[in-house]
Amino acid sequence: MMATSGKDACGLNGDERSVSLNGSSDKSHSLVNGATTGASAHSKLQNGGGTAAERFTFSPEPTIEDIRRMQAEFTDERDWNQFHQPRNLLLAMVGEVGEVSELFQWRGEVAEGLPDWTESEREQLAQELSDVMIYLVELAEKCKVDLPQAVLRKMALNRLKYPANKVHGSAKKYTEYKD
Numbered sequence: 001m002m003a004t005s006g007k008d009a010c011g012l013n014g015d016e017r018s019v020s021l022n023g024s025s026d027k028s029h030s031l032v033n034g035a036t037t038g039a040s041a042h043s044k045l046q047n048g049g050g051t052a053a054e055r056f057t058f059s060p061e062p063t064i065e066d067i068r069r070m071q072a073e074f075t076d077e078r079d080w081n082q083f084h085q086p087r088n089l090l091l092a093m094v095g096e097v098g099e100v101s102e103l104f105q106w107r108g109e110v111a112e113g114l115p116d117w118t119e120s121e122r123e124q125l126a127q128e129l130s131d132v133m134i135y136l137v138e139l140a141e142k143c144k145v146d147l148p149q150a151v152l153r154k155m156a157l158n159r160l161k162y163p164a165n166k167v168h169g170s171a172k173k174y175t176e177y178k179d
Ligand SMILES: Nc1ccn([C@H]2C[C@H](O)[C@@H](COP(=O)(O)OP(=O)(O)OP(=O)(O)O)O2)c(=O)n1
Pocket: 001, 002, 003, 009, 075, 080, 083, 096, 099, 130, 131, 134, 135
C-alpha cells in the first residue's frame, strides 16, 4: 500500500525526499508556485491555456534507454529477474497506476499544475508516476519492444488518424468522423 502520511515507505519525510532529487523538482515548483500567485496566473495553467513558451518541459536525461539500463542493473544486483516476467511486471505496473489514482481520488477535477496540492503530495505523485514508468520500461524490455521507436511509430499513426485540420478543437474518437 502507498504511504499516506508525511512519511513514505522508506521513512523519509517530504523534506528529506526533496533533498535527493538533484534539483529536478525546482522547475515544477516555479511553475506551480506561479499558479498560486493569482487568479490570472492560475487560469493560464488550466488545461490548454498555456502558450508553448510557458509549457512545462522535462529534463533531457535520463533517456528511456538510461532508465531501462538502470532498472536492469537494479534487478541484476538483487537477483530479481527470476520474478520480473512480463505478466508480473504488468501487474506491478497496474498496481502502481492504482497508487497514482489513489492520489487523485475524491478530489474532483484537478487543475493543471496541481495548485492546491502540498509539496508532500506532489512528491508522492512524482514517486508513483516514476514507479509506473520504471515498470513500463522494464515490461517493454522484457517483451522486446523498442519503446522509444514504438512511440515514434505510434505518434505517426496518431497523426494520420487525427489530421489536425479535421479534428481541431474536437475530442471525438476517430471512429465518430464520417467523411
Ligand atoms: N520486485 C520489485 C520490487 C520493487 N521494485 C522497484 C520498482 C518500483 O519503482 C519500486 C516499487 O517498490 P514497492 O513495491 O515497494 O512499491 P512502492 O515504492 O510504491 O511502495 P508502497 O507500495 O509502499 O507505496 O521498486 C522492483 O523493481 N521490483
